[in-house]
Amino acid sequence: MKKLWLPVLAVLFLLVACGTEKTEVKEDASKQEDTVNESEAKDNSVQVASLVDPRLQEPKEDTLCEMCNMKVYMKDDEMGEFSTQAIKEDGTIAFYDDIGCLLNAEVANEEKNEKFVRDYITKDWAKVEDVTIVKTDLKSPMNWGYIYFINKADADKFIADNPSAHVEELQKIKDDALERRKKMMEEKAKKEANGESDSMHMEEMNHDDQGHNH
Numbered sequence: 001m002k003k004l005w006l007p008v009l010a011v012l013f014l015l016v017a018c019g020t021e022k023t024e025v026k027e028d029a030s031k032q033e034d035t036v037n038e039s040e041a042k043d044n045s046v047q048v049a050s051l052v053d054p055r056l057q058e059p060k061e062d063t064l065c066e067m068c069n070m071k072v073y074m075k076d077d078e079m080g081e082f083s084t085q086a087i088k089e090d091g092t093i094a095f096y097d098d099i100g101c102l103l104n105a106e107v108a109n110e111e112k113n114e115k116f117v118r119d120y121i122t123k124d125w126a127k128v129e130d131v132t133i134v135k136t137d138l139k140s141p142m143n144w145g146y147i148y149f150i151n152k153a154d155a156d157k158f159i160a161d162n163p164s165a166h167v168e169e170l171q172k173i174k175d176d177a178l179e180r181r182k183k184m185m186e187e188k189a190k191k192e193a194n195g196e197s198d199s200m201h202m203e204e205m206n207h208d209d210q211g212h213n214h
Helices: 002-051 099-109 152-161 170-193 200-210
Strands: 084-087 093-096 114-118 125-127 132-135 146-149
Touching (some): 093 099, 099 114, 132 152
Antiparallel strands (some): 084 093, 114 125, 132 146
């Protein structure tokens, strides 16, 4: 009889072992899924946090760009999607008419700002580091032509519908903005050396008329 029980015990042992292994596999899979969900939740929370910041404001009808002193367009204006704003280290708000002015303000004022742009679809504010930036042929106040998308799928659709548009990296825009500012300052210095009085505002307008192409 003892010999008959041995195979039965062996089978029972294998069944228990398999059941334990399956349970462990399910638990591991569940933990991995929880980790992925937690990671996605963190990514979403970061994006939401960038959109809902109680310090953010809206430009008014008479708001001027802190860098070039040109008009900053309101949310519902035709070129309102190009307006940008920064929250400075001291908590004050500064508005800019286009992304070049937003980026150059840090260099000109020797400061580090939180920088915000508008989503092209919703016109909601978002951190410039959180959006997909698309270079377009659209006319913006300073002819940079960049628009911004919180949802990358929206950016992909815009590019599919507009073959000349393409995604641009923020660092490339920073480099272009600094180079453009450098040339403007050199031109301004030459005019001042020749006794001509010309303001940064006029220099910006000249560049606006000439346009800016990559």
